[in-house]
Amino acid sequence: MLQIDCPWCGMREEMEFSYGGQAHVAYPKDPHAVSDEDWAQYLFMRDNPKGLFLERWVHSQGCRRWFNVERHTVTHEITAVYKPGEPPPAAKP
Amino acid sequence: MSGTAANIARIEGAGKIDRTRPLAFTFNGRKLQGYAGDTLASALLANGIHLVARSFKYHRPRGMLTAGNEEPNALVQLERGPYTEPNLRATEIELYEGLDASSVNCFPNVQFDLRAINGLASSILVAGFYNKTFMWPKGFWKKVYEPALRAAAGLGVAPDSPDPDTYDRMHWHCDVLVVGAGPAGLSASLQAGRRGVRTVIVEEAPEAGGSLLQRPATIDGVAGTEWASKAFAELDAMPNVLFLCRTSVFGYYDHNYLMAVEHRTDHLGPGRSPGVARKRLWHFRAKRVVLATGAHERPIVFGNNDLPGIVLANAACTYATRYGVSLGKCGVAFVNNDHGFALALETQAVARNIAMIIDPRPDPDDALVKRAAALGVRVLCNSVIATAHGWNRVSSVDICPTRGTGLARLECDHVLVSGGLNPAVHLYSQAPGKLRYDANLACFLPDQCIQTVEVAGALNARFSLDSALEDGALAGKRTLHTLGQAVDAGAPAEAKDELHILPVWSVQAQLGLKLPGKHFVDYQNDVTEADILLASREGFRSVEHTKRYTTTGMATDQGKTSNVIGLAILAASLGKPIPEVGTTTFRPPFTPVTFGAIAGRDRGSLSDPVRTTPMHAWHVDNGAVFEDVGQWKRPWYFPKPGEDLHAAVARETKALRTTAGVMDATTLGKIDIQGADAAEFLNRVYTNAWTKLAVGSCRYGVMCRPDGMVMDDGVTARLADDRFLMTTTTGNAARVLDWLEEWLQTEWPELEVYCTTVTEQWATTAVVGPNARKILKALAPDMDFSNAAFPFMTFREGVVAGLAARVFRISFNGELSYEINVPSWHGLALWRAVIEAGKPHGLTPYGTETMHVARAEKGYIIIGQETDGTVTPQDVGLEWAVSKQKDFIGKRSFSRSDTARAGRKQLVGLLPQDKAFVAPEGSHLVASPERSTFDPRLGSPSIGHITSSYYSPNLESAFALALIANGRAMHGKTVYCSQGSGLKPMTVTDPVFIDKEGKRRDGID
Amino acid sequence: MQRFSFANLVRNSLSGHAHWKPFWRDAAPKQKYDAIIVGGGGHGLATAYYLAKNHGITNVAVLEKGWIGGGNTGRNTTIIRSNYLWNESGALYEHSLKLWEGLNEDLNINLMFSQRGVINLAHNQADVRESIRRVEANRLNGIDGEWLTPEQVKEFCPIIDISRTARYPVLGATLQRRGGTARHDTVAWGFARAADNLGVDIIQNCEVTGILREGGRVTGVRTTRGTIMAEKIGVVAAGHTSVVAAMADIRLPLQSHPLQALVSEPIKPIHPCVVMSNAVHVYLSQSDKGELVIGAGIDTFNSYSQRGSFHVIEHQMAALIELFPIFSRVRMLRTWGGIVDVCPDASPIVSKTPVKGLFLNCGWGTGGFKATPGSGWVFAHTIATGEPHPLNAAFALDRFSSGALIDEHGAAAVAH
């Protein structure tokens, strides 16, 4: 039962959120220029690390905003929360 | 029956029971009496009843081993009829007037159980025996062995009728959550409470005090129990403190989320608190947690250590001091540590029935030995109990020196055992926290945890009262400190209490002798030391394997008294140190939780919202039969008296094509899309183009997932240059909105677009059929409904039936059709007006079934019926709606080899050659009668399946839509519906059955 | 191999069971094997067994990071059935079910395989349609299946509430009579015992930490017990497959999620079959010991911890009590979780990889226990011959590029 710090609403219960999978999966600039294999990478292939993971959540029952979370997939500890467009924690200076 | 006469085992003047309030109760049909403050267990013991249960496998006689939640033996079926509840622990049931309990899993009764015969076969029924047999002859497993095994299994019985009780739920946030109101928990709570932080204290027992209730103590010059009640009173008076008794924390989840169940009325008896929820499930979100859950005493394994009358020392002390119950006239204690030794003496001080303490240690604490002498208790050091004897109750024990041999038999009627302490690490471990084995104390202790939690008291190996109190206060201070309060947390106290324990897990192993009798580790599951050794011999050497092979710790007590002993025996057999073997995983719940309590108030009409439209009341009044579409109730059809589904639908469908029909279309999703980039946005999410759509016009759109499969469809209208109203299918309304937001917010933040759901702002009434225009004219005399002024696929705003409305000329059935939208508060009034206005024109209300028939006659798909997540727009004949020019979500996927493949399943129409044959939806089709069944070499003969199938009164024939391989190339061919009784020939057709030219939708001007 | 039989059990009881041998040897790793199986779950052990039995490849090691059967094999709700929708799945699962039907004899161990029948409830018109579609597809695939009316459902499972006013009315159900349950742990132990008997080394507490490659082919693995060489490596690590595959720089279409399950306290026999409801997420059977075994939902987020959130269980219970009101006073004894590897199309991957000699068997997600023998059978074939068995050809990795997905969400859902 996670408690997630919505960047707008603050700490709220997991029940109010929906999960959006891996963050920063870029839509190919020109989908028609990529191979079927690379398109499959975009469509289906995902990182699935045991450890820190950058992932998306949406505060679906609250402010309905999407945002990114850095969370440990074993301890479930949340180490960062940031808005779309902001750089992931590791990329921060 | 007089109270005192029955309570033969009551100790005069002892205990905290209320002797002025006798309570009558029934056990196994016998009428008995106890007192307010008793548990069922203490009342039974007071009546001299020790034999209360039978074990799971061997049906051995069993009595109370403990006085608390760790009880493995004393399981009862409480109450009868709808209130009955299986497998409750007698040690946890508070006595109430009229209580009615009986033993579980014995036949014909607990005194004489025929299944005890299993005990004779016990040499065969060892751990895992069933894996090795019952395999021959093959058919016997299903018919003979398995039913017999199953019949023997199980403990109590489930009720056979629904539960008359209700349950409740509560969410609660706090700064500090303290679990356990023993001395440690109370002193931590006082720290927190007095500081004013939001504090919750949760205690499983009916009152505060923990071990203070179980043994005599003095704190600050007053009796321990008095200190506890004062502490409770002080805390309970604080507005920042919530003190919950009879509440068990059963799960420790992520981010300091703890679950507890409060037993609110069980102690009052069934049916006595009308309207009050029997149990309440608490959801706690705590900034900080203090666990002060105490410790469980554990037994020692010796021969026949399961006989009734053999109890833990702590239990004996509790029965004496708290309940004033003596366990017999002549007791012996078998202890290997100072704590148990002291408990035996405390019992003696009250009950005066302990003759001897048997201790394997050479050197029990001097002071204790002196006290024993003073209390008239003999102490026998360097000795153990080897085997107990008795029939349904212990009657003697064999005593044996730890070195050397020679058994001495000692008569006794009860035995106190203490093999050491297991701190109650369950919740800590769930957190999840790591444990560490302390060899001096011979127990596992909390070590490190990823959550912000403090441990205190016996859980933290502070076994003496003074240090538990101090430790609790320190834990409280540390917690406050981390909450930012100006509190000196102090240095953590270094010294732990000494237990002076000589670990003896199993007497046999200790002595290196084979002793008679059965040597139980897990009482409830009848797991013996021999079973564990067998498991180890057969290669089940991981503690997890041993657990699963022998079932140690898997019974309803989850091994609270047995797990550590089991793993110690395993470790010894492997020659490994205990920490290397480790524990099994502690899992929620800490103690079992009633399903009903977990379901809480989500029952019946509250189990899931039932969503209805503003017109619902009219539908109900007019006899609609409803269909569930997601959470919505939609009218399925409106039968007239005597009509079934088919008759009603035939009538409705006919009306819709010959006169007029009216349908409640409110549930369709509606999304208001605004912003300068709205058209561009639609271009990206829909497969077709939107830029050129004129204001005032509508267009059908399909949206795909990125993998190219159809996701949803609907008609979208352009309200203004920068504003569209999108409709979605009923079932996908929420999903589509989320989908749009996801793309907007995460992928295309540069687009100036806002989406707002308006599904429930508008009530939608669809008026359909040749007479629709007449009806609309009657309703809206000021509006021009001519084809020229109000063409197909446009909308107009105007006044309809005196109400401001938006009217869309769109059609999901090929007929002239208007969808009138009014603010939902006018929905019912408009509907009524439409019905009135329609009367002269044969207007017939219809439901979703008729809608389905009518749209299928036109070959229109329904998302989720013609599509199933594996279907592209091209597959269902929507290539006309797929833009070749622009890009959109999913387009790239169309060119993948399988998606672009010829011969994919495609949407077709089907006409049965027998016009009356309505193929069941979901039926499959085969290409020829010769190949119509499964052939192991060729596989399935199916070429596709029927997605929709109805009888059409308009076609005077049944007809269907289907997805079949290469379907578009098969028009005119015969295929066979493979269904139940045989093969039915059907002709493949175009999916449009009616009005291919599309003339009807314009009606007659 | 010491035979298991009643006679042998009685004979051993005379000696106090002192002479039973270990089910499998506690093998220490050799330097090199012909094939290495990473993951000692049911699928991995079955693969090793069939490599030895069907293909004569016995110089095989099964490497297990913990204790065998401790992954999802040891924590699933044990539902076995083969009534999947698509031909490819039907064939694979049915092959497996047929193997189950002779597995006691083959492995000489009682797996307590109980063909008590599995029913999948339909609660609305769409469910009815999909159910019939599936039953008919099954029939044409040679798989037994029936459609039951509500009254027939009640007859088959009398404790279910079929009243039309129920929040989730029962409009019918599919029934596969040959479906049922089996003792999960014993399956792992049985395959281990039989594989060991054919010479396979079962190596526990041996975690694979690296995959050694040379010129695009595998040469061995690094483990917590040293480097072990082999030219063929089959990864069968369920929830951990992504982690192992990443060691060979392979990204997979898998996400690992916690899936929870729970048992009640044991009660006297009351529930005669297996009941599943995808729509309301109820999966229920009663074990030989008397507990109700109940599958809960999947937690939406990725996780490698074998625990989930409690609200999933609350939701589960509410649905259960609506369908089975008489269980309201029964008590939940233990909850737990497993890490399931979920594929976008809810179908497994049993496949070669771009790395020569490296094979994958994963993506069984919430429903692979039933496939244990069949999966081992076809994976052994794939490893032995280097080419897929006809039954797993469609379950290759390339389907994600070609688009030939095998979408079993309908039949699998959060299925078991």
Add this chain to the structure above:
Amino acid sequence: MTASTDRVSPLENWTARFAAASATPVQFSIREVAFATHINLRVDAAAFGAKVRAVLGCDLPVVANTWTTGGECSAIWLGPDEWLVVAPDGRNESFCADLRTALSGVHHAVTDLSANRTMLEIAGSDARVALAKGCPLDLHGSAFKPPQSAQSLLAKSQVLLQCVDANPVIRVFVRNSFAAYVAEWLLDAAAELAASRNLDTPRIANRLA
């Protein structure tokens, strides 16, 4: 052919049950407040809040999960660029039109949602407890007080809560089709609290006050 112009609220038939549930001696009252102007407004408030204020006479709250009031209106924060404007019944058309005019040329969305939701007003010392039975928010008096609002779940329905008085008076905005469920749910919660009055309701209510 004309229809009745009387409007029907989703909970029209519930008045008697609400009254009964609100009768003394319970510490709970509930009523439907139907028919108000509800406008969903989306705009960059930092840049254009003044334009909005000029129309509504009310500032858009920029602190998340709060509400402001001014003129005839109150504005409830729904998201970083989203508000629900609540005004007296009948002002929907004019406010929508005026807002659109004021914001023309600016990226915005004005959507009339007056008939989309209804509002339940609950009050009394048990009101917080009743909500706490199904709402995961921290509803303690120190945590949820004017001018706070929040969107969350109440049992299985999405709701918007607005704390209008610390005493408390709390408004529960709920979509029409969920209104009956939420009403039934609240009545059930309140009935349980009333039945438990001699057991623990006052204690718990005090602890949330």
